[in-house]
Amino acid sequence: MELDIKICGLKSEEAVAAALEGGASHVGFIFFDRSPRHVTVETARRLRRAAVGRALAVAVTVDADDETLSRIVGEMQPDMLQLHGQESPERAAALRARFALPVMKALAVREKKDLEAVAAYRGVCDRLLLDAKPPPGAVLPGGNGIPFDWRLLAFLDDDVDYMLSGGLNAANIAAALRACRPRGIDVSSGVERAPGDKDPQMIRAFFHAVRGVAGARPEETA
Numbered sequence: 001m002e003l004d005i006k007i008c009g010l011k012s013e014e015a016v017a018a019a020l021e022g023g024a025s026h027v028g029f030i031f032f033d034r035s036p037r038h039v040t041v042e043t044a045r046r047l048r049r050a051a052v053g054r055a056l057a058v059a060v061t062v063d064a065d066d067e068t069l070s071r072i073v074g075e076m077q078p079d080m081l082q083l084h085g086q087e088s089p090e091r092a093a094a095l096r097a098r099f100a101l102p103v104m105k106a107l108a109v110r111e112k113k114d115l116e117a118v119a120a121y122r123g124v125c126d127r128l129l130l131d132a133k134p135p136p137g138a139v140l141p142g143g144n145g146i147p148f149d150w151r152l153l154a155f156l157d158d159d160v161d162y163m164l165s166g167g168l169n170a171a172n173i174a175a176a177l178r179a180c181r182p183r184g185i186d187v188s189s190g191v192e193r194a195p196g197d198k199d200p201q202m203i204r205a206f207f208h209a210v211r212g213v214a215g216a217r218p219e220e221t222a
């Protein structure tokens with residue numbers, strides 16, 4: 001099974017191009033105005049065009065209301081919704097039905113008991129995104145560049161479809177992929193030179209590092 005790779009928090013054509021050239025399966029656009037990665041619907045709509053037929057465009061929202069989501073879906077036309085707030089399983093299911101789009105629900109992980117939430121969203125969402133729990137007082141629910149203990153994921157059933165995220169970068173991705181077996185990985189601040197400022201060279205280095213794990217997981221990185 002091939003490993004999906006999502007580059008998230010894209011704000012420029014240059015960064016989108018680096019993600020697509022590297023072979024990203026997903027490109028993510030953040031709709032959260034307190035994030036340094038926030039984009040307007042117009043910008044996301046323009047940037048996502050380059051990904052058509054090459055990668056899935058993901059709209060990342062945080063407890064967004066129906067009106068906001070309708071505008072994002074109508075104008076940007078994402079291929080997937082990422083719910084990165086406190087959306088309940090019922091809310092996730094309702095949005096999936098209403099917009100007829102696959103939904104990826106982000107769950108915050110710091111300790112083993114945080115994985116109990118997985119059961120409630122399995123079968124409701126198309127995929128989970130297992131991200132690090134934000135530190136106390138953090139403004140952002142994601143994009144904090146903090147990893148969690150990947151070994152916790154050994155407690156999950158093998159058939160849980162999840163993307164791993166939280167503090168991934170070119171230096172640690174090999175260790176992450178040896179510690180657990182995600183079907184996808186998601187990186188944002190780990191490929192930035194400053195908050196919200198993606199570095200094409202760091203994006204290339206990330207892909208290079210992922211492909212360097214080919215010996216360990218040939219069937220997933222070929």
Ligand SMILES: O=C(O)c1ccccc1N[C@@H]1O[C@H](COP(=O)(O)O)[C@@H](O)[C@H]1O
Pocket residue numbers: 008009028030032035036037060061062084131140141142143144145146165166167168186187188189190
């Ligand atoms: O990146 C953000 O600013 C952000 C804001 C609001 C919700 C989610 C956000 N980012 C998501 O968090 C993961 C992990 O980020 P990082 O690699 O630890 O920086 C990121 O890939 C986004 O999906």
